[in-house]
Amino acid sequence: GESVGLHLPTLSVQEGDNSIINCAYSNSASDYFIWYKQESGKGPQFIIDIRSNMDKRQGQRVTVLLNKTVKHLSLQIAATQPGDSAVYFCAAAFNKFYFGSGTKLNVKP
Amino acid sequence: NAGVTQTPKFQVLKTGQSMTLQCAQDMNHNSMYWYRQDPGMGLRLIYYSASEGTTDKGEVPNGYNVSRLNKREFSLRLESAAPSQTSVYFCASSQDRVGGYTFGSGTRLTVV
Numbered sequence: 001g002e003s004v005g006l007h008l009p010t011l012s013v014q015e016g017d018n019s020i021i022n023c024a025y026s027n028s029a030s031d032y033f034i035w036y037k038q039e040s041g042k043g044p045q046f047i048i049d050i051r052s053n054m055d056k057r058q059g060q061r062v063t064v065l066l067n068k069t070v071k072h073l074s075l076q077i078a079a080t081q082p083g084d085s086a087v088y089f090c091a092a093a094f095n096k097f098y099f100g101s102g103t104k105l106n107v108k109p
Numbered sequence: 110n111a112g113v114t115q116t117p118k119f120q121v122l123k124t125g126q127s128m129t130l131q132c133a134q135d136m137n138h139n140s141m142y143w144y145r146q147d148p149g150m151g152l153r154l155i156y157y158s159a160s161e162g163t164t165d166k167g168e169v170p171n172g173y174n175v176s177r178l179n180k181r182e183f184s185l186r187l188e189s190a191a192p193s194q195t196s197v198y199f200c201a202s203s204q205d206r207v208g209g210y211t212f213g214s215g216t217r218l219t220v221v
Contacts (some may be wrong), residue, residue: 043212
């Protein structure tokens with residue numbers, strides 16, 4: 001199987017600062033990873049993905065970094081905004097997806 | 110808008126009652142899934158359907174049954190609800206792994 005965990009249950013940042021959310025996975029066979037955003041009362045939404053043949057991928061204000069050596073990935077959000085307040089969790093897949101429990105990001109104005 | 114639709118959004122049941130959670134997707138996806146989400150835990154897979162006509166158990170199937178009614182619809186049934194089934198339930202669909210899953214907005218179920 002796979003075990004996916006996040007390092008911090010809650011992260012508070014000031015508006016305009018950069019946010020870094022971390023995730024660890026256990027199975028070295030996992031070859032595809034996704035970060036999801038879940039706002040209160042809503043279902044998870046896809047943010048960005050990365051395959052195991054890459055170590056970095058950038059989107060709009062978001063960057064995902066993958067370190068396969070230590071089985072760790074991170075989500076960086078640039079210039080964090082109040083609308084970024086949500087729970088973020090990662091998913092790792094080799095045959096199917098396994099989900100972490102999430103980090104709640106609080107953005108202070 | 111294209112997506113995954115779940116009904117109902119909220120439900121309160123008494124212990125021993127039964128109910129069916131409905132899910133429909135309009136993206137022509139082959140695969141559909143039911144997850145439960147509990148505080149402090151990641152999404153846990155209850156059942157999934159890789160294609161129309163097939164269903165398989167996930168990691169927490171006990172107390173649940175599913176029906177893949179057609180390609181669009183995948184329902185989850187609780188035959189005799191228990192307080193341990195109090196949770197938020199999410200339905201999801203996917204065509205393949207790329208892009209992950211599209212999730213519905215969830216059903217918040219409380220069993221008293």
